[in-house]
Amino acid sequence: MSNTIKNVVPNSTITRDVRELDKETDNIYESIVIMSKRANQIANNMKEELHGKLAEFASSNDNLEEVFENREQIEISKHYERMPKPSLIAVDEFLNDKIFYRNPSKEQN
Secondary structure, eight states: OHHHHHHHSOSSOOOOOHHHHTTTTSOHHHHHHHHHHHHHHHHHHHHHHHHHHHHTTOOSSOOTTHHHHHHHHHHHHHHHHHSOOHHHHHHHHHHTTOOOOOOHHHHHO
């Protein structure tokens, strides 16, 4: 998952045309809520994935291999720091129609 995202999504913010953001919903605020909820989902998934990888290094014993393990932990952490931020991924997914969303209040009408 992370490798494909890294190739597509820029690591820094770029200027967006506001009219592109509300094209699907006709409401900029609704679009922002959709993207922010998706960004939270992505952030939680990334956090769980990172904690899972770092948990493999958890040890109650101090030994000589600890220095090597710390280097591996640092490399894993650096990898996640270099990944695009969840908000950038969410905006990209929204603009490329990769997010499924629905608004129950609109469906009732």
